[in-house]
Amino acid sequence: MRGRKALRSGMLFWACLAMLVPTPLLQAATPAASGFENVAPVARDVALGAGGVLLGRVTDRQARPLAQVPVALLSAGEQQARTITDATGHFRFVGLFGGSYEISAGTTHGLFRLWTPGTAPPAHHTSALLVVGEEIVRGQDGPIGYWMGKPLVMTALAGAAVAVPIGIHNHRQSTVASP
Numbered sequence: 618m619r620g621r622k623a624l625r626s627g628m629l630f631w632a633c634l635a636m637l638v639p640t641p642l643l644q645a646a647t648p649a650a651s652g653f654e655n656v657a658p659v660a661r662d663v664a665l666g667a668g669g670v671l672l673g674r675v676t677d678r679q680a681r682p683l684a685q686v687p688v689a690l691l692s693a694g695e696q697q698a699r700t701i702t703d704a705t706g707h708f709r710f711v712g713l714f715g716g717s718y719e720i721s722a723g724t725t726h727g728l729f730r731l732w733t734p735g736t737a738p739p740a741h742h743t744s745a746l747l748v749v750g751e752e753i754v755r756g757q758d759g760p761i762g763y764w765m766g767k768p769l770v771m772t773a774l775a776g777a778a779v780a781v782p783i784g785i786h787n788h789r790q791s792t793v794a795s796p
Contacts (some may be wrong), residue, residue: 625783632779634771660717660728662739664744669713671731673745675706675722680718681708691719722747 665671671690675683688708690698696720702708715733725747732741752757 625786628779632776632783660730661740661745662730662732662738664732664741664743665713665715665734667734668711669733671710671713671742671745673708673710673720673747675702675725675747675749678748678750686722686749688720688747689724691721691791692716699707720745720747721751725749 665670673688675686675688677683682702682705684702684706686706689691689696689699690710690713697713698710700708700710701719702722713731715731715736718729718731720729721727727745727747729745732738782789
């Protein structure tokens with residue numbers, strides 16, 4: 618009996634303490650504090666055609682081709698070439714060498730490793746694809762996700778999850794008739 622009473626008291630103590638913890642201690646690290654701002658974008662491997670030809674396409678999020686979109690090819694932050702997509706959203710750069718390049722179309726950017734013919738890794742692509750308006754979604758909040766992201770709400774739920782069973786148990790113990 619004493620052991621159960623000590624256990625209940627300990628659980629009640631921790632539940633109350635959890636409600637008093639300052640909110641910033643319960644919040645997740647911000648992207649700046651977690652180091653995510655230094656994460657390099659993933660480069661896609663693309664094999665160049667004969668003569669250093671890079672083929673590519675610009676689409677919207679529904680995979681519809683975008684015509685007349687300016688496309689820039691950058692190497693080491695400097696623009697190497699510029700073109701405009703045709704009616705089917707395709708673009709083409711000629712005379713390129715293997716290496717890392719950034720391709721931008723509007724506000725969309727992609728990092729590509731270009732390989733000379735016959736040197737690309739087995740999982741390479743034959744053309745570059747840029748999706749304009751593509752946003753990185755790291756998680757989707759609904760109404761439940763919104764409230765679950767609030768540290769005070771989570772603390773209250775955790776406290777209730779501990780305190781309610783203790784209260785029910787104590788109520789049952791007090792209503793049991795003594796012999």
